[in-house]
Amino acid sequence: MNDLRGDFAWQWRWFGSHPLRGLGIILHLLLRILFGVFFIAAGINKINKGWLTTDVMEKIFYQRLTELHPDSFAAFFLQEFAIPLDMPLAWLITIGELIIGVGLIFGIAVRLNAWGAFAMMMGFAIGGYYDASLLPLIGMTILFFSKPTGHWLGFDRRLYPLQPWLFR
């Protein structure tokens, strides 16, 4: 099958002859799946809290606005961009988290989903929700983007011939 796995194979013999690389792949996949679970849980939590059906997103933005310095870029960003677009953003974040989570768990368009997660977290940081926890999470998205993990484990390997750009 045409894929990007190189010589990797789910065989004891392969792991025996490439122990360090094998360990790296296992850890990489474990991180990817945990990251996906984290995103799905976050998306479901937002649905449960009414993000898609109420003005909770707007309230969250207004609350954050009171905590930010009035002259900061984040305050400007919230006032001029995020608050006027609160409902589309609530949908984008919630549905985006669910799609990214499913994609990462099942290895579907992993690189595109990793890019989406990266963009989402950069948006959180710019919008005044920066904290140090974003650093390892952003680092993980770069890691997922850099390797064809959906070809190691996931549907990308099977879908790659249909659309190489999307499932690479």
Next chain:
Amino acid sequence: MSQLFIIALCFSAFANAQQKTTEHLLLGSPYGEFCTMCEAFVVCLPQNEAANINPAEPPKVLPERGNFTLYYFPTRTFWQQIYTIWEWFIVNFMPVNSHGRPLGIYQPDGAMLSYQAAETFFSIDPPEITLPDAIIKRDDGSWLDKNRQPKGSCYRLPLWETLDVVAKRAPQTPN
């Protein structure tokens, strides 16, 4: 596809065990616990001074003089912020009811304020903030000593105005 649906249902079930709303608590929020990057000032007044305060009109400025303790709750430390990844993850499976963060304690020193750095511990259940020298009950703002005897009452002050006051009265401190 059915596997996806079952997994989504499982996540939906455990995601319901999310963080409690803490809007009614001191430094609480309708969206969960006092946030990682939030800062706040709380002034605590002894019983004799707190008795003169109308609960409907809590103080909005730091007293010029008198006996009070001003607690400053800054953002959580770098490693505490990293740790929030675990807290956000585990909260899907079990409640996370407490967290630690740094603390600044200001006390009147003439017209100025003295400063002491410390650590504090926020809890939702029981609803308390544990300080080195006292406890603040978050449901009614009461200020207790280490033996849980009433000591006074605590009130949240506006952040930016109080930062300005502290910058003038305690210019050598980290703020």
